[in-house]
Amino acid sequence: MSHLLREHAPITEESWGRIDEEARERLTPALAARRLVDFSGPLGWQHSATNLGRVATVKAPFTGISAEQRRVLPLVEARANFAVTRAELADSDRGAEDIDFADLDRAAHDLAVAENAAVFHGWKAAGIVGIAEAAPHKPIALGNDCERYPRHVAMAIEQLLAAGIDGPYGLALGPKAHELVLESSEHGGVLLLDHLRKILAGPLVWAPGVEGAVVVSLRGGDFLFESGEDISVGYLAHDADAVQLYLEESFSFRVATPEAAFALTP
Amino acid sequence: MGADQYHEPPDELPAETRTFARLSASLTEEAEAIGWYEQRLAVESDREALAIMRDAQGEEFKHFCMDLEFLLRRTPLWREIARGILFQEGDIVEHGEEAEEQAVEGAAARGAPLSGSASLGIGSLRGAVQ
Numbered sequence: 001m002s003h004l005l006r007e008h009a010p011i012t013e014e015s016w017g018r019i020d021e022e023a024r025e026r027l028t029p030a031l032a033a034r035r036l037v038d039f040s041g042p043l044g045w046q047h048s049a050t051n052l053g054r055v056a057t058v059k060a061p062f063t064g065i066s067a068e069q070r071r072v073l074p075l076v077e078a079r080a081n082f083a084v085t086r087a088e089l090a091d092s093d094r095g096a097e098d099i100d101f102a103d104l105d106r107a108a109h110d111l112a113v114a115e116n117a118a119v120f121h122g123w124k125a126a127g128i129v130g131i132a133e134a135a136p137h138k139p140i141a142l143g144n145d146c147e148r149y150p151r152h153v154a155m156a157i158e159q160l161l162a163a164g165i166d167g168p169y170g171l172a173l174g175p176k177a178h179e180l181v182l183e184s185s186e187h188g189g190v191l192l193l194d195h196l197r198k199i200l201a202g203p204l205v206w207a208p209g210v211e212g213a214v215v216v217s218l219r220g221g222d223f224l225f226e227s228g229e230d231i232s233v234g235y236l237a238h239d240a241d242a243v244q245l246y247l248e249e250s251f252s253f254r255v256a257t258p259e260a261a262f263a264l265t266p
Numbered sequence: 267m268g269a270d271q272y273h274e275p276p277d278e279l280p281a282e283t284r285t286f287a288r289l290s291a292s293l294t295e296e297a298e299a300i301g302w303y304e305q306r307l308a309v310e311s312d313r314e315a316l317a318i319m320r321d322a323q324g325e326e327f328k329h330f331c332m333d334l335e336f337l338l339r340r341t342p343l344w345r346e347i348a349r350g351i352l353f354q355e356g357d358i359v360e361h362g363e364e365a366e367e368q369a370v371e372g373a374a375a376r377g378a379p380l381s382g383s384a385s386l387g388i389g390s391l392r393g394a395v396q
Contacts, residue, residue: 020386024387028388034388034389039389042385229385230386232384232385233386
């Protein structure tokens with residue numbers, strides 16, 4: 001039996017399919033980090049820690065013995081609870097197309113924001129250092145004048161090149177900056193979005209959970225996301241009115257090359 | 267190969283399915299290459315050429331195994347069936363029948379999907395269109 005306990009939920013196979021599909025549809029556009037960093041796994045729910053290949057010296061209370069202990073990065077289990085009413089599930093089984101999955105949508109957004117924020121800004125309690133906080137380059141302020149964004153991004157790439165970091169590059173844009181970019185065209189009618197993509201030679205990604213923006217190299221090997229259990233829907237409890245479910249994943253993240261990113265503050 | 271590896275319109279396929287199809291195509295190519303080297307080795311008499319081709323075939327073994335492991339990680343039911351067949355002594359067909367029966371019945375009893383994982387299968391989104 002899987003620890004997700006899905007078989008204990010009063011949910012038909014068809015409704016499970018619709019719940020999974022709704023979750024997938026809501027999560028996929030928002031999981032920005034997965035578009036820009038190296039993803040390995042899923043390695044399973046029982047995978048507990050990432051090997052760092054490093055050791056720390058420990059005291060050995062035994063004569064003639066020296067000792068070192070392996071250092072690992074434990075995976076964090078992130079969970080977002082949500083509920084679906086049993087009336088809506090019954091309507092789903094009757095074939096209704098407009099099922100109310102608002103709470104699931106909220107949970108999917110929360111989990112995507114958490115994953116993006118952990119990757120780009122860190123999660124101290126979970127031992128995760130984010131890309132933006134690890135980057136050693138002095139950040140540039142993005143500001144609200146989005147006509148200056150191409151210049152900021154070009155300067156960021158110049159600094160990455162000067163540090164020996166090759167492209168292509170990707171840009172994670174926080175929601176506010178992303179909205180400004182989408183709305184804007186520069187002199188001559190060139191879409192700002194297209195201009196930025198040309199400078200980057202890579203994708204520009206909507207990244208809820210990101211403050212400002214982050215330019216990253218996409219050459220690979222610099223930013224390492226390790227998935228234990230990839231995002232899944234599990235069962236928590238139910239009563240006569242609603243079924244309590246959750247979205248869950250386990251992962252670790254580490255920056256192998258801090259120089260391979262440049263932060264643009266809001 | 268290009269888009270020939272898809273049987274459905276690529277635009278309609280989720281990114282993880284396209285990745286799965288790419289690795290499936292790669293697995294097929296590695297298996298073909300292993301077979302070709304096997305034939306070349308059977309007819310070659312030059313010792314130096316044989317050594318090179320054995321080394322090359324070893325590379326294909328490695329590539330095949332990596333492709334297979336990736337696909338098995340993404341497909342728990344396939345992995346479960348493979349576990350009952352691979353590296354087992356005895357009758358291969360018998361093991362296959364037993365492994366399939368146990369894995370499929372187990373998955374059905376759990377209410378789990380017969381293909382794909384209990385996870386949503388999102389994985390990496392590198393290269394996916396936003």
